[in-house]
Amino acid sequence: MTIRFVLNGEPVEMDARPDERFVDLLRDRLGLPGAKVGCGIGRCGSCTVIIDDVAMNGCLLPAYKLEGRRITTVEGLGSLPEGRAVILAFSEGNAFQCGYCAPGFTVAMTALLMREDVPDEADIREALGGHVCRCTGYHSILRAAADAAVRCQKDD
Amino acid sequence: MKKSLVAPQIWHPEEVSEAWSLLKRFGKAARVLAGGTAVQLDWAAGAPVPEHWIDLNRLDDLRGVTELADGGIWIGALTSLSALRHGALIGKKLPMLCDAVGRVGSAGIRNLATLGGNVASGSGCIIPALLALDAEVELFTAKGLVRRNLRALLSSSLTPMEGVVLVAIVVPARLPAKTCFEKMGLRRAFTPSVINAAAGLWFDGAGNVVKARLAIGGGITPPQRLSAAEHSLIGIPLSALDWTSLKRDMLGEMRVPSDAFRSAEYRRNVAANAIIAGLGGGVALDAVAGKASAHCFASIPAFVPVPYSEVEVSRAAMSERWRMRPDVTAKVEGAFTYLTDIRKPDMLVGRVLRAGYPHARILGIDTSEAEALPGVHAVVTHRDVKGLNGYGIVIPDQPAFCADKVRYVGDAVAAIAAESEEIAERALALIRVDYEVLPIVDDAERALAPDAPLVHESGNLLADLGLERGKVDEAFARAAHIVEDVYVTPRQMHAFMETEGGYAEPTPEGGLLVCVAGQHGYRDRMQLARILDVDEECIRIVSSPSGGAFGGKDELTVQPALALLALKAGRPVRLQLDRWESVLAGTKRQPMRIRMRTACDAEGYLIAQEVDAIADGGAYASLGASVVETALEHVTGAYRIPNVRSRGRLAYTNNGFGGAFRGFGCNEMLFAVESQIGRLAEKAGLDPVSFRVRNLRQPGDMGYLGQVVAPSDRGRETLAAAAASDLWARERGVSADGRKVIGVGLAVALQGSGLGSAIGDSGAARLSLAADGKIEAAFGAEEIGQGVLALIQESVARVLGCERDDVRPVIGDTAKTVDSGSTTASRMTYVVWRSASETGPELSAKLLAAAAKEMGKQSEELAIGAGGIYDARRNVPDVPLLSFAALAQSLGEAERPSAECGFAFPISHGTVEGNARFLHCHSAVLARVAVDRVTGMVEVLDLDQHTAAGPVMDVANYSGQIEGGGVQGLGFTLTEDTLIEGGTFTSRNFDSYMVPMIADAPANMRVFAMEELDAGDPYGPRGVGELGISAVSPAVAAAVADAVGIWVVEAPFSPEKILIRTGGMSAPAE
């Protein structure tokens, strides 16, 4: 089937099987390998993308669901003020080690800041609670996420 | 989502009636999809994918929450869980439902998933909450729109949702005055349901219960109401309720199944406990079992009079030393390229055919049909292996492709390179392998019985190591206190986020490029050359960066398959295991059973210890024997024990295959040792610190294996710091609501680094001035996340006197580096630091000489600084007189300075009984935990690690290793085990293997470091890659013991056993 959507601000029209996973389209066909596949069943968050302003698991999104959607992947976060704040805070805070989980966390945190102006720690824990990071033990990410929330406010 | 061979037909009905008609038309060939999250789990687990997908998302009328005229609340079936979770109306009116919704999936999943999907699945986590609210459902059926009571509907048939479309959930206006909901899981959050329980109570004006709804469900438990128990509540106030008999009633009527994760008994009890606790009945202690009481030391342990100085390793406390990792921004931006991210136009897709049987003889392999499939470019089997059909770091007993038999379910039998995933998948199914199934051996002890089936012809005993010193039996005979137990450790999975994969391609020069993340590129090259029967120089290995390794990429993974495929197809081939294949095929931590007997005298001095360990090595040797050897090196932990007898055996079985994992036997052994120490301290009537103080090794003591060890023993100092911690004074004992019991536990670690004395272990590096003026630092090291790039920059910059940014690390590529040894065994910190110390001065002198020549000055007048060469007498830093770039430009390639080094990793010389480490680091770990008396689960509140490993080279690296190792250790202790039954894995993915999530990490973690080395200690910083995991399990065990008086000896700790011992359920009848 032909599907049309807006990807990181650019219109995309492509042919895909309706049951093809969005994360595979990104990685294998659209040249955007930022989203990763850690589990393929919605249990690690490494494939997270923003669909119409909310974070979703790219491995659980069949192509037919993309029709008409506005999609931001990790590669497109730099164009969002929230995304820039998260990138800065996560980088300066050395939030990650191997970094394979980083795109998922960064996207999810950006989506949280798009929804909540002043997320508290519970909001952050809930928004990031479905993401596996095997390297850090999470605290470096939580510290940097709190910093991102503060920065985002300052930047407003 | 799993793709079927034919694309499904997607239907987008615009009306509910249309959806219903489609469902009627296609029957079982159709499936209604809303969020499509749960159904995909089923499909991934192998359920057939239907041909017709009826997507409801255009039915906008089915979305939203409204208050009905009668006060009821109507929730459209397509309302997403996050809309419910964050919606104002639900939050205000139905907080219990809001809470229940928040316990389903993750934030991302709740954005996709719908309430209707959760309910229609028939096993959704929210159903018990809805039953407790006495909810109704609106359905579209043959009769049009109908309203039914949810409970009545669920009990009407086994498949109540078949042939109907769920339109809405309606919560009636009269809401219960008291509610509770609880989801019990395998970990603290984002977990499969073990069981969910909910209750709703309605009262009359006098406070008597007039209506009660008690419900359970979730996971494998069919949703049900507990009618008899509900009945028993009617007409009385809660204050008059006999909670014990309520529990008995509830247990009596629950119909709950068991599975490999939790027993039915456990599920029933925690559900009943949760309802009672939720309704205010407190903790239901079982009358028979339940005498266990809190058992706090209630004291703050003895102060240890040893001076020490430590820093908290954090950005806040060490802000002036905080540096950004050179790779972090690219990683955060998604711009960092992993080897599994590469796609090229002519690249083929590889797949591996796995055995599927844990033990079988191969009678024949026929690949002709697969080869004939259009789009298939190469099929390889053992017949394509020209060289040694085997690999293994110690013994190469693992075939690249099995020829005569398979020994575990993940054994590679064949591989395919095709033009697309689909073709590869199809081709895989066309390979015919005839097997004769053989009896299996799935237990290490049974494997060593004389009549056990043989995994390898050489016998199942892979290693039998031991040591005896002193007069063990005599010492036990005069002991005042003896503790004996059997400690069990789990088959932990590395669960690196980037599964094994990469690509390979033939090079124009006739060689081969293999890009697969590993932990020692040069050894990978050696093993691969041996398989391909080519010179090592023909192969270039790129083995970095890696999306995590932890020991699990130390052995070869997919390199043999990729290499053979690329050579045969003559094209680039990529391949990455999906998570299930990674679970199936990849190495695991080898489970151990450690029998330990330890004795002390009346004063609390350790006098004897006996250890008998047996490990399940799985089907192949890999590093298994070295793990057992390392475990045995740590049998006395950080203590002096004069009389010791130790034995460790490793058996081949058909249970996957075991190998290296962070800790490498040390943390397994310390779990046992430190628990024994804690228990002996109790018996001797000493607090855990005092007992340790009198038994610790002293500076200058020989190592356990008789080896000389490096100076800077910090056993007493780290212990003193832990003893002085403010953690001991925090809240302990029974929590205010009676539900939790809080305890604090201590354990200490002595962790070696390096490969040991018995194996060659060397390091090397090359520094040079590159054409662009960067100082290139070439190391055969891998960036596996630990931060070796930052470490290299810091080490080299410190010695040269330049900035980190002036240094460009070049790593993980056999074409560009020198062999620095493996990125394992906490050894790379030392290797990098030592290399910089050795090569730095030489390079520095050469740079200055070259600059002096260029500038017409004397070397002595010049000095290296940020970005280049300065006047040595300058006292303000400014721009260099000559930048590195300008210097490089002025020199021809041959004149550009460089310096190389090669050295042996420090080992102890002299008589050593075994494989002994020379370098060690120390830690003293404190855990503060809360034991939940409703579920038996352990929550870690605080984890403090007081460490001593020499200078901190990079603040983020150091704290990252200790924190990350710590949480991996908590996984080992509390939730992680790769379940395997009859040689076949029950754990398949992150839905059935429980890595810690954010909610499982301790609420507070602190890392402390003692940086100072003894005067004259020339060995610099010790690596801390493993220190963070070393003593976590026994610290948690001690904290649990402090809280509830039970020493748990099997990891992961069984909540069921804890619940029995704390009185939350009765022990099952024998």
Ligand code: FES
């Ligand atoms: S890959 Fe999508 S959640 Fe793990």
Ligand code: FES
């Ligand atoms: S940084 Fe490696 S998985 Fe998170």
